[in-house]
Amino acid sequence: MPNSVLTSPPGSFPWTVLHDRHPALIAKVGDGLPYSPDRLSALDALASEITGPIRPLPPDAHDAGTWTEWSRDYVGESWYDVPFLFAESYFYRKLLEAVGYFRPGPWQGVDPFEPAKSPELRGAALAEELALLSELPPGQRDEGLLTASLWGNQADLGFQLSQTDGGRSTALVADDSASLWPLLNGTVCIVADNAGRELIPDLLLADRLLETGRATRILLHVKAYPYFTSDATMADVLACLRRLADDPAGKRLWQAVRTGALTVRAHPFSVTPFSYHDAPADLAEDFATASVTIMKGDLNYRRLVGDRAWPADIPFRTVTEYFPGPVAAVRTLKSDVVTGVRPEMLARLDATGEPWRTNGTHAMIQVST
Ligand SMILES: O=P(O)(O)OC[C@H]1O[C@](O)(CO)[C@@H](O)[C@@H]1O
Numbered sequence: 257m258p259n260s261v262l263t264s265p266p267g268s269f270p271w272t273v274l275h276d277r278h279p280a281l282i283a284k285v286g287d288g289l290p291y292s293p294d295r296l297s298a299l300d301a302l303a304s305e306i307t308g309p310i311r312p313l314p315p316d317a318h319d320a321g322t323w324t325e326w327s328r329d330y331v332g333e334s335w336y337d338v339p340f341l342f343a344e345s346y347f348y349r350k351l352l353e354a355v356g357y358f359r360p361g362p363w364q365g366v367d368p369f370e371p372a373k374s375p376e377l378r379g380a381a382l383a384e385e386l387a388l389l390s391e392l393p394p395g396q397r398d399e400g401l402l403t404a405s406l407w408g409n410q411a412d413l414g415f416q417l418s419q420t421d422g423g424r425s426t427a428l429v430a431d432d433s434a435s436l437w438p439l440l441n442g443t444v445c446i447v448a449d450n451a452g453r454e455l456i457p458d459l460l461l462a463d464r465l466l467e468t469g470r471a472t473r474i475l476l477h478v479k480a481y482p483y484f485t486s487d488a489t490m491a492d493v494l495a496c497l498r499r500l501a502d503d504p505a506g507k508r509l510w511q512a513v514r515t516g517a518l519t520v521r522a523h524p525f526s527v528t529p530f531s532y533h534d535a536p537a538d539l540a541e542d543f544a545t546a547s548v549t550i551m552k553g554d555l556n557y558r559r560l561v562g563d564r565a566w567p568a569d570i571p572f573r574t575v576t577e578y579f580p581g582p583v584a585a586v587r588t589l590k591s592d593v594v595t596g597v598r599p600e601m602l603a604r605l606d607a608t609g610e611p612w613r614t615n616g617t618h619a620m621i622q623v624s625t
Contacts, residue, residue, distance in 0.1 A: 344529075480527050543583070
């Protein structure tokens with residue numbers, strides 16, 4: 257097994273996420289809502305903490321015990337010398353602590369990322385995308401919706417904090433989509449990633465699978481609470497359904513939730529710093545009983561392959577052998593971890609000198625049965 261991706265050394269991609277994105281995000285969150293002085297000073301304290309050693313959560317935090325256990329090996333260490341997955345996950349948990357998300361009081365349950373999520377749903381870019389999707393000829397709808405769901409992953413609000421380039425490489429780095437379609441039947445599990453412009457096409461794809469009778473049930477997994485900037489929660493699913501309320505697909509989806517054909521889950525494991533190797537039994541059971549689990553986005557990819565420094569050409573199938581059922585990764589690349597890339601493709605991409613693994617302009621669809 258290769259080593260876990262770490263937040264060191266200086267200049268590496270994970271290091272820049274901690275060094276550049278996290279402070280920018282704290283500032284953006286602080287500006288997004290009229291937080292009270294106590295919340296603003298807690299945000300300032302977090303901005304200062306992330307430059308030094310990792311500190312425990314306050315002892316009265318509702319899940320302090322759990323995090324004490326999970327952070328045992330890392331408290332006291334520098335943020336810049338721990339596994340990347342842990343550092344990011346703990347950072348987001350601490351951000352929620354700073355804004356009082358879990359504390360009884362006025363800020364309890366207020367999503368700090370909501371100010372960035374809502375405008376996206378009302379924005380012109382989404383309206384244009386929806387218009388384009390509605391004009392797809394019937395023969396191109398399946399592929400069109402899968403493509404929209406794939407590239408919807410590029411619209412990640414945290415990622416946009418440090419990227420100006422919204423380009424797309426049309427050739428996928430790996431494309432197993434031909435093996436995905438035959439798997440889309442019966443119960444299909446979709447593990448969602450971002451809200452808004454990613455979740456809308458995910459939902460439209462779910463509707464398409466149900467409407468065409470390919471799938472009889474969709475299990476849509478979302479985050480148990482706000483996480484990684486724009487990750488989808490149940491509140492975001494509801495916001496999307498309201499956004500689609502006048503659309504025939506939106507009406508069907510609304511009804512599908514009521515009948516259970518579209519079942520939304522918000523499992524506590526979704527917001528832990530662990531890979532899917534450690535999925536608890538009830539979650540693994542969802543994956544095992546689905547005809548396929550579609551893992552959306554970069555973070556889910558990292559959790560699927562264990563966020564380790566795999567050789568890029570190791571087969572995806574080998575790395576995901578442990579997974580309890582067929583699994584598909586549908587992701588734009590926003591971190592170093594890749595598997596299953598053919599050596600010729602790898603050589604070609606590396607020769608460009610572009611940061612193709614992290615700049616979000618490349619995408620992949622990988623399937624393991
Ligand atoms: O929204 P996605 O596709 O999961 O991407 C989130 C990605 O952004 C980062 O948090 C970096 O900003 C990555 O570490 C993470 O994998």
